[in-house]
Amino acid sequence: MKFKPPDDTVPLLRMTRQRRIILEEFHTPGRHPTPDDVYMRIRRKLPNISLGTVYRNLEILSQAKLIKKLRLGCRQRRYDGGLHRHYHVRCVKCGKISDIPADSFPDLDDTAKGHGFKILGHQLEFEGLCQACRKAGRSQKGR
Ligand code: ZN
Ligand code: MN
Numbered sequence: 001m002k003f004k005p006p007d008d009t010v011p012l013l014r015m016t017r018q019r020r021i022i023l024e025e026f027h028t029p030g031r032h033p034t035p036d037d038v039y040m041r042i043r044r045k046l047p048n049i050s051l052g053t054v055y056r057n058l059e060i061l062s063q064a065k066l067i068k069k070l071r072l073g074c075r076q077r078r079y080d081g082g083l084h085r086h087y088h089v090r091c092v093k094c095g096k097i098s099d100i101p102a103d104s105f106p107d108l109d110d111t112a113k114g115h116g117f118k119i120l121g122h123q124l125e126f127e128g129l130c131q132a133c134r135k136a137g138r139s140q141k142g143r
Contacts, residue, residue: 013064021045022057026067026081032088032097034076072097072125089126093133100126 013019025031025038033041039054058079062069068080072090078097087100109119129137 019057029082030099032078032080034078071123087124089128091130091133092127096130
């Protein structure tokens with residue numbers, strides 16, 4: 001099965017069984033797994049796959065624009081199956097990531113126009129403390 005790319009800047013992708021199973025990990029919205037997360041979850045279906053192959057296929061799938069590589073402030077790279085325009089908030093304590101809808105934002109690329117640059121994109125990440133970490137912080141103080 002050949003996957004038809006969204007535009008002609010993207011190379012044709014051979015949809016192997018491995019890639020299909022990796023891609024299935026991104027059907028649940030709101031998850032932002034690291035390559036290790038994906039590796040651990042697909043091992044039951046693909047017992048012989050190596051972590052390196054998972055890394056390589058995630059890269060290929062993101063180049064084919066079937067998933068998005070996130071460049072967030074966290075140490076390990078993460079991938080996102082949500083291809084719509086949205087932002088992320090990351091817990092600085094535990095690394096939990098949530099989606100922030102972008103509908104309420106103006107087009108930030110427009111904001112940056114007029115500085116002699118052709119704007120190709122932008123990155124925006126919110127930082128915070130998730131509910132669980134805030135709760136844990138409070139109970140520690142109470143001790
Ligand atoms: Zn947290
Ligand atoms: Mn996301």
